[in-house]
Amino acid sequence: MTSPVLSLKNIKKVYVMGESEFWALKGVSFDLYEGEMVALMGPSGSGKSTMMNIIGILDNATEGDYILRGENVSDLDEFDRAEIRNAYIGFIFQSFHLLPRLNLLENVEVPLTYAGYAPRVRRDRALDMLEKVGLADKRRNLPSQISGGQKQRVAVARALAMNPALLLADEPTGNLDTQTGNEIMGLFHKLNDEGVTVLIVTHEAEIAEQTKRSIRLRDGLLETDQVHKQVRPQLQGAQRQEAGLAS
């Protein structure tokens, strides 16, 4: 049995605002295995984005352990965290977060730049990625000169530029119509088939149905964690493990 790509153990997160504090996560545990495609669901304010930020090591859990590739993330310094974010994780934000002054090609190049690839390599790779999302012909456009769905596709291209093993997408289709939403989902399926582990935050049931497993949060707690059809044998094992932890 393969060991999990990442493992969350009793993750808690508190937001302190002056006198009052708010527990956005109250102890969530689950594992993700290589090649999984998982939907993270739950009502607004249930802690999905908070969870994603912790998994993407943009944020730290207040309590609990997050083991990524066998390493406890809280032991890492900011330098190592930056390297993991750069090379291992692809993050797609709900609001795209493209850099407004860079054209599409340059936007996709950003993670490659921080990895220290030579300009030629960067350019070629970024162009490949833009081609993959069908926007190569708009590579010289600025983000302000393309539509929302196209922005989301650029964000996907950027997240894929470094060929990450883990793809995190926070409501990637939230701002898109069904048609473009499905296009993006199609892209995720293709990547997943190539072996990329995908975690998608969504509140749309149709999106969740397309995944292999969905995890549901409510008020900072894990409510359900169910595997859809086409379950791989090792996932069943993982599933049993999580059920035990969650209940």
Next chain:
Amino acid sequence: MSELIRKQAQLLPPVNEAEDLEEFIRFEDEPRSGRLSFAEILKIAWRSIRANMLRSILTALGVIIGVAAVVALVSVGNGVRQNVTNRFSSFGTNLLTISSGQGGGGGPPGLVRGGGAQTVTLADAEGIAALADKRISGIAPALQSNSQQIKAGSNNTTATLIGTWPDYETVQNAPLQAGSYFSSDDLDKRRRVAVIGTDVLTELFPDTTASALIGQSIKIANISYDVVGVLKEQATAGFSNPNSNIIIPINTYLQRIERSEYQGEPTVRSIAVHVTDARDVTAVETDLTTLMANLHEKTNSADYDFNVRNQAAQLESVTAVFSTLTLFLGAIAGISLLVGGIGIMNIMLVSVTERTREIGVRKALGAKPRDILSQFLLEAILLSCVGGLIGISIGVIIAYFSTKALSVPLVVSLPSIVLAFAFSAAVGIFFGFYPAQRAAKLDPVDSLRYE
């Protein structure tokens, strides 16, 4: 899996799987340094400067003005000092000057005005001349008038009259281009003869050459004088223009121009004594002091009513004054450079706040704290260094024109330029560091959420 999704995926440009894999391998095999290259940091910094061009220029303006002021002031100050030094060295360091008054006190000859009573007389000069040995090659007592009206025919000009002895030529290093100095005979007989400077020549006799002028007459205070010699053109100094001097025998001066007395003897402004060998200057200085004390019947040095000064000491005191002045002006200009630095810091702080979200995105995509730090630090350094370079150019241009206007040599001192540039770079680093560090320390999630 839904058929629809599969179809959607196929709508995307077809990708050859084998080629795709090959490309993927190729990309993975490419060398990566794992760090942001300097060229890349420079590019990012430059883009953000360019994106706010006007703001960047206004920010750099503080440094530009500061550096320009430092370079211009120091260059002009050095030029003036150089000019004074040149003038002094043209007299030679072999010169001793005796003047009225007590104690030391410096200042170039042009500035020495007996503050108190004039006590040095022509008789002192004669006394020195009578006892002068081989070590002394020339003695020139001098009187100097305020600017006088000079006429020749219908032409008019003003000039400074100097009454002296013929030794003036060697003592003050004022050679002729035509004619000769007046003789001791002219001096004794109080002849009305004059040696004129080149400016007087061109003003009064615009169409005449120097040699043709000898024997012509000019009118000083309505009395005519014969021109016997024309001085060579001399470098103008900050204080006076030796080319507009007219030199006449001192006895004529005392009779025709002005005369004041001390104990029955006509006073002189100063007596210049030229020493043949520079090594004898100190010894002659001591001897002259003793001689003057005897002539003035003073036994106690506290009672001396005269000064014997050598050029080297005077030069030192003058250059000291100018160095202090230059330093002082440079320091004031330096303060404006500091203010420019504060301007940079201010704008960098604004810029960090404005670009909080960009910083968040960059961090989420793998920017390390040191990448963000270098990006903002380099932006500040770029602003201040480009400002410094522009400031240096403007400063040199200002120095060029103002030294021209003051007719002093242009002394662009390399150290002052290097220093100004280094200082502006240091200002960039110093004032850019805090904002850059603030950017580097921003929390990625908070910055992404920043509206």
